[in-house]
Structures are given as C-alpha cells and as structure tokens.
Amino acid sequence: MSTQISxxxxxxxxxxxxxEVAYKAARGKGVLLRRxxxxxxxxxxxxRMETAEEGFSVVTKIFASLMKEDDGARTLLLAMPEVFPWxxxxxxxxxxxxxxxxxxxxxxxxxxxxxxxxATVVKAxxxxxxxxxxxxxxxxxxxxxxxxxxxxxxxxDL
Numbered sequence: 001m002s003t004q005i006s007x008x009x010x011x012x013x014x015x016x017x018x019x020e021v022a023y024k025a026a027r028g029k030g031v032l033l034r035r036x037x038x039x040x041x042x043x044x045x046x047x048r049m050e051t052a053e054e055g056f057s058v059v060t061k062i063f064a065s066l067m068k069e070d071d072g073a074r075t076l077l078l079a080m081p082e083v084f085p086w087x088x089x090x091x092x093x094x095x096x097x098x099x100x101x102x103x104x105x106x107x108x109x110x111x112x113x114x115x116x117x118x119a120t121v122v123k124a125x126x127x128x129x130x131x132x133x134x135x136x137x138x139x140x141x142x143x144x145x146x147x148x149x150x151x152x153x154x155x156x157d158l
Contacts, residue, residue, distance in 0.1 A: 008032040011041070053113065060110040067103050076103075084122070086129040098125045 007024045011033045014021045021043070025031040030044035066072030080087050080095055087095050098121075105121045132138045 008034055011035045014043070056115075057110050060106050064103060064107050067099075073099075084126070086126055086133070089129040089132040090125070094125075094128070101125075 007028060007030075009021055009024075009031055014031075014033055021031055021033075025043040026045045030042055030048065033041040033043055035041065063076070066076055077096065077099055080099060084098075087098065090098065102118070102121055102125075105117050109115050109118050131141055
C-alpha cells in the first residue's frame with residue numbers, strides 16, 4: 001500500500017464539512033485528519049481497508065510459503081540487504097534469525113489483523129544493527145567481563 005495520501009485536512013474541517021471530506025476519503029486514497037492535540041487519524045472507505053487487508057494476507061501467505069522451501073528462503077535471505085540495508089551490520093546468523101522472526105510475526109499479525117508487532121520487530125532488529133554499527137558501543141554491549149550492578153528496585157534505584 002502506498003504511503004501517499006491524496007488529501008490532508010484539519011480535524012475541524014471534518015466537523016464543518018463532513019460530506020466533502022467523506023467524499024474525498026471514499027473516492028481517493030484516503031484523508032489524513034490532522035489533529036493539534038492528539039495523534040492524527042486516517043479516514044478511508046471500508047472497501048479500501050478490506051482490500052488492503054486482503055492484499056496483506058495474500059502477500060503474507062506467499063512470503064510464508066517461500067520460507068518453507070530452501071530456494072525460497074535463500075532468495076528471501078539474499079533480499080534482506082535490499083529491503084533492510086542496515087542488516088549488513090548483523091552477522092549472517094542474526095540476519096537469518098531476523099528473517100525467521102519477521103516471517104513468524106507477519107503470519108501472526110495477519111491472523112490478528114494487527115500490524116503493530118511487525119514494526120516492533122523491525123525496530124528491535126534495527127536498533128541492534130545501530131548498536132553494532134558503532135564499534136565502541138558494540139564492544140561495550142558484547143564485553144563478557146561486565147560487573148553485575150546488583151538488583152534494581154521497582155523505582156529504578158540501584
């Protein structure tokens with residue numbers, strides 16, 4: 001699904017011009033409703049949303065099917081640096097782990113109808129790659145002789 005949105009309007013415009021904004025949402029790619037004091041909202045038709053969900057489900061099934069075959073899994077593994085350029089800072093084994101985790105997560109998200117965990121997995125692996133890209137930080141994180149600072153209390157004090 002393209003991230004381009006055909007129209008952006010202030011939330012107050014929706015309240016003042018409901019019919020016009022609803023028409024734009026139903027006829028275009030959707031309308032981004034900008035709000036001053038809260039997270040923006042996206043308005044689209046139910047049919048467009050159902051189509052997007054169906055498309056995600058189909059792609060998920062293809063992706064999962066490819067992972068079941070050695071050649072398919074190898075192809076996906078080779079595509080990882082193209083899709084996620086930062087994986088070059090991960091080891092080959094970590095890239096495989098990321099591929100397996102993202103595949104399992106995408107399948108679960110398809111079943112739940114909730115894509116939030118996909119973003120969480122990608123952010124976590126990207127953060128790992130960022131840490132590995134900084135040699136000093138990587139050394140600090142992978143150092144084996146780290147002293148235990150002791151228990152941490154619920155309020156965060158040592």
